[in-house]
Amino acid sequence: MLKIDAFTIEYRKNPLGIDDKKPRFSWVMLSDKSATVQASRRIIVMGPDTVMWDTGDVPCSQSVLVTYEGSALEPKTKYTVSLIVKDNHGETAEADCFFETGLMGRFNPNALWITHGMDSGGSSCPIFIKDFTLNKKVHMGRVYISALGIYEAKINGNKLGDAYFAPGWTSYHHRLQYQIYDITGFLNDTNNLCITTANGWYAGVLMSNYRYGERTAVWAQIELIYENGQTETIVTDNSWQYGTGPARYAEFYHGEVIDHTFDVEVYGAAKPIEPPTGELTAQECEPVRVTKRIKPVSKTLTPKGELVFDFGQNIAGLVEAELDEPRGTKVVVKYAEVLDKDGNFYTKNLRTAKAEDTFICAGGGEVFLPSFTSHGFRYIKVEGIDNDYPADRFTACVLHTDMEPIGEFTCSHPGVNRLQQNIVWGQRGNFIDIPTDCPQRDERLGWTGDAQMFAATAAFNYNTALFFTKWLRDLKADQTIKHGVPTVVPSVLEDKEGVAAWGDAAVIIPMALYRAYGDIRVLEDQYESMKDWVEYISSKAGDSFLWQTGAQYADWLALDKEELSDRVGATDIYLIASAYYAYSTGLTAEAAGLLGYTDDAVKYRKLRDDIIEAFQKEYITSTGRLVSETQTGCVLALHFNLAKQEHRVKITEMLVKNIERHNNHLSTGFVGTPYLCHALSDNGCHELAGKLLLQRDFPSWLYTVDKGATTMWERWNSIKPDGSFEDASMNSFNHYAYGSIGDWIYRMIGGINILEAGYKKSLISPRCIKGISGAKTSLKTPFGELSCEWGYKEGVFNANIRVPVNTEAVIDLPNRGIKESVGSGVYNYTYQTEMDI
Numbered sequence: 126m127l128k129i130d131a132f133t134i135e136y137r138k139n140p141l142g143i144d145d146k147k148p149r150f151s152w153v154m155l156s157d158k159s160a161t162v163q164a165s166r167r168i169i170v171m172g173p174d175t176v177m178w179d180t181g182d183v184p185c186s187q188s189v190l191v192t193y194e195g196s197a198l199e200p201k202t203k204y205t206v207s208l209i210v211k212d213n214h215g216e217t218a219e220a221d222c223f224f225e226t227g228l229m230g231r232f233n234p235n236a237l238w239i240t241h242g243m244d245s246g247g248s249s250c251p252i253f254i255k256d257f258t259l260n261k262k263v264h265m266g267r268v269y270i271s272a273l274g275i276y277e278a279k280i281n282g283n284k285l286g287d288a289y290f291a292p293g294w295t296s297y298h299h300r301l302q303y304q305i306y307d308i309t310g311f312l313n314d315t316n317n318l319c320i321t322t323a324n325g326w327y328a329g330v331l332m333s334n335y336r337y338g339e340r341t342a343v344w345a346q347i348e349l350i351y352e353n354g355q356t357e358t359i360v361t362d363n364s365w366q367y368g369t370g371p372a373r374y375a376e377f378y379h380g381e382v383i384d385h386t387f388d389v390e391v392y393g394a395a396k397p398i399e400p401p402t403g404e405l406t407a408q409e410c411e412p413v414r415v416t417k418r419i420k421p422v423s424k425t426l427t428p429k430g431e432l433v434f435d436f437g438q439n440i441a442g443l444v445e446a447e448l449d450e451p452r453g454t455k456v457v458v459k460y461a462e463v464l465d466k467d468g469n470f471y472t473k474n475l476r477t478a479k480a481e482d483t484f485i486c487a488g489g490g491e492v493f494l495p496s497f498t499s500h501g502f503r504y505i506k507v508e509g510i511d512n513d514y515p516a517d518r519f520t521a522c523v524l525h526t527d528m529e530p531i532g533e534f535t536c537s538h539p540g541v542n543r544l545q546q547n548i549v550w551g552q553r554g555n556f557i558d559i560p561t562d563c564p565q566r567d568e569r570l571g572w573t574g575d576a577q578m579f580a581a582t583a584a585f586n587y588n589t590a591l592f593f594t595k596w597l598r599d600l601k602a603d604q605t606i607k608h609g610v611p612t613v614v615p616s617v618l619e620d621k622e623g624v625a626a627w628g629d630a631a632v633i634i635p636m637a638l639y640r641a642y643g644d645i646r647v648l649e650d651q652y653e654s655m656k657d658w659v660e661y662i663s664s665k666a667g668d669s670f671l672w673q674t675g676a677q678y679a680d681w682l683a684l685d686k687e688e689l690s691d692r693v694g695a696t697d698i699y700l701i702a703s704a705y706y707a708y709s710t711g712l713t714a715e716a717a718g719l720l721g722y723t724d725d726a727v728k729y730r731k732l733r734d735d736i737i738e739a740f741q742k743e744y745i746t747s748t749g750r751l752v753s754e755t756q757t758g759c760v761l762a763l764h765f766n767l768a769k770q771e772h773r774v775k776i777t778e779m780l781v782k783n784i785e786r787h788n789n790h791l792s793t794g795f796v797g798t799p800y801l802c803h804a805l806s807d808n809g810c811h812e813l814a815g816k817l818l819l820q821r822d823f824p825s826w827l828y829t830v831d832k833g834a835t836t837m838w839e840r841w842n843s844i845k846p847d848g849s850f851e852d853a854s855m856n857s858f859n860h861y862a863y864g865s866i867g868d869w870i871y872r873m874i875g876g877i878n879i880l881e882a883g884y885k886k887s888l889i890s891p892r893c894i895k896g897i898s899g900a901k902t903s904l905k906t907p908f909g910e911l912s913c914e915w916g917y918k919e920g921v922f923n924a925n926i927r928v929p930v931n932t933e934a935v936i937d938l939p940n941r942g943i944k945e946s947v948g949s950g951v952y953n954y955t956y957q958t959e960m961d962i
């Protein structure tokens with residue numbers, strides 16, 4: 126039987142607030158027959174009273190991201206979509222879904238931006254209030270809200286939605302999101318809409334002292350349709366009032382003060398201001414939400430006498446406290462990622478971030494949960510309560526962009542399983558509306574390099590399509606001809622020249638999304654940005670075809686340089702810059718080809734060849750020696766295909782020797798690490814790649830696991846072998862760059878590889894390593910679940926493979942000697958073979 130398992134619009138189920146003029150539909154099919162493909166499909170989109178689009182029965186296999194081509198969609202309108210598909214076995218399946226459009230740029234001109242009349246520059250949390258009465262029954266109510274700062278809205282005391290930190294962080298000068306809420310069920314005869322704001326990223330404390338503006342402001346449009354068909358709009362204007370409420374102070378780095386003895390105080394009429402320059406757009410990716418709640422695993426009094434609760438997992442988020450204390454009691458919760466060697470609460474690595482929340486009780490059972498801050502922590506220290514306070518009164522609330530979890534990997538090696546968990550937690554801790562470097566210290570910025578290095582791994586663990594699509598729009602908005610791509614996006618650091626491997630996020634991430642999700646629109650939308658980045662480098666390189674200017678972060682935090690003060694590693698910084706120049710130019714040529722820009726494709730292919738020729742002249746001797754004989758130098762030359770065929774062997778030997786000289790350990794930093802194991806596996810040294818993965822002593826991935834890491838660390842030596850910490854000025858225990866090994870784990874040990882974008886065609890080819898005797902990997906691809914479970918025991922290899930409907934796979938199992946092409950279905954294999962694993 127054919128079934129439709131999921132039917133989505135722009136990656137979402139029944140979304141509210143689609144601003145795209147041409148949204149795309151995707152569906153996942155299930156069938157109990159093998160080799161099932163879609164033979165035809167019909168899509169019917171119905172407006173309130175007309176057929177907007179009826180495709181008729183179209184013979185076509187496309188089932189992912191099918192673009193709407195019907196009549197022009199209207200704003201604020203609900204559309205239902207019906208789908209009928211037929212497969213090659215003559216079976217049929219149907220499904221329905223709906224979507225509601227956002228304002229689509231048609232804002233009510235009477236809706237003004239309003240601010241408060243308090244002194245600006247503080248960290249108070251102004252509220253904006255509108256009371257309104259209704260004397261007719263409401264059929265449908267919506268409110269559209271945006272803010273400068275971050276906000277939480279309540280109607281008649283009910284929080285609207287479950288998002289945190291709306292309207293999100295975008296390049297505010299250019300783009301600002303608004304959110305849409307269904308308020309139908311909350312409306313009474315008399316109503317109160319209260320929007321609490323906080324500085325957030327807009328007016329709050331940021332490492333760079335950068336501020337987009339001084340004071341918070343809001344914009345809202347309430348749209349009501351009464352049962353009698355009449356409509357009414359209520360907008361932000363000078364009839365709104367402002368004041369303050371129980372949230373007394375909030376900053377991301379420093380925490381929040383909530384005073385339950387303080388009620389709402391209204392100070393006067395809100396003041397209209399000039400609208401911000403940023404264009405308003407409906408929320409573009411999943412919101413930040415609480416995705417998990419964790420109770421403490423233990424409570425201790427540290428040697429210093431601090432009352433500390435351990436949640437067992439380093440996370441980003443908040444703590445909810447249930448307190449039953451007399452009126453006026455002040456309870457302070459402080460946050461830390463680690464305890465020091467002696468077991469005391471350690472916060473030095475937070476730098477200037479105070480990371481503390483203060484709860485002032487009103488007397489009587491109360492629940493405190495901040496709304497306008499977040500922290501990176503595993504431990505909390507609580508002051509103001511008795512030492513015998515029950516631990517279960519505190520709950521850690523995990524916060525991150527609520528992307529769909531799509532990938533799972535487990536294997537026979539408990540250390541690698543923990544590593545995989547740590548990689549996932551690294552992602553959860555840092556995908557907080559934008560891809561941040563870390564969630565705990567006074568930084569938390571969208572470092573482009575970190576994001577690009579981790580993008581391929583991230584795309585396995587969660588569906589990152591919307592998350593990165595939004596962020597790439599900000600990257601494009603903040604990119605300039607003069608400075609290229611900023612090192613952090615949204616751009617809040619001083620303008621500097623673009624940096625290799627960081628700016629390349631502009632090219633590498635759109636390509637990673639296209640590959641993982643088959644999303645060609647992201648390439649279309651980002652193509653100018655990709656090209657501009659390559660052109661920016663060309664303007665530096667000129668006729669030399671080498672990028673040899675400017676400051677670089679290079680192989681950031683690599684271990685192979687004695688004098689570590691500049692942290693850039695031992696690899697020639699301009700070898701790295703030129704290597705990335707070649708790589709990004711090649712990817713841009715590929716994107717041009719895919720988009721049908723033939724002239725550009727030819728131009729950038731030629732440019733790539735020129736860069737490679739120059740690279741070889743400058744960095745590879747005539748006998749095939751690389752000038753920077755570092756691991757990262759070799760890895761880039763191999764992985765980016767920069768050496769002549771006859772020199773690859775020598776460079777591989779150089780890489781192997783270097784690793785051996787380090788007693789089979791890595792010494793790579795941010796740039797070399799993501800590709801290190803790939804470079805080995807692709808060049809006949811898969812066994813050594815396996816050794817690196819399973820290495821347990823310093824420096825290695827499992828060293829961190831053995832040191833008790835529950836997420837990825839910023840540095841290989843964040844905790845040194847003697848248990849002391851690396852320099853607190855840069856030592857985060859939640860940084861995802863070294864989690865980029867996840868891509869290799871999924872593809873090599875897990876065996877899941879892309880042959881055609883979006884896994885329309887996949888390669889299932891697990892490559893065993895000594896120390897792992899079985900693995901189970903599954904991935905919800907755009908077409909459905911692709912999985913590979915394999916095991917090896919006593920000379921027998923077993924595999925169980927699932928290939929989704931409407932896709933094909935090439936199955937290439939170890940020592941089997943045949944590559945088999947299959948259609949969808951479940952395939953089992955058992956055969957005898959001798960393997961040393």
Ligand code: BGC
Binds near residue numbers: 572574575
């Ligand atoms: C961040 C990094 C970032 C780097 C750039 C650091 O402060 O935490 O992850 O890429 O700066 O050098």
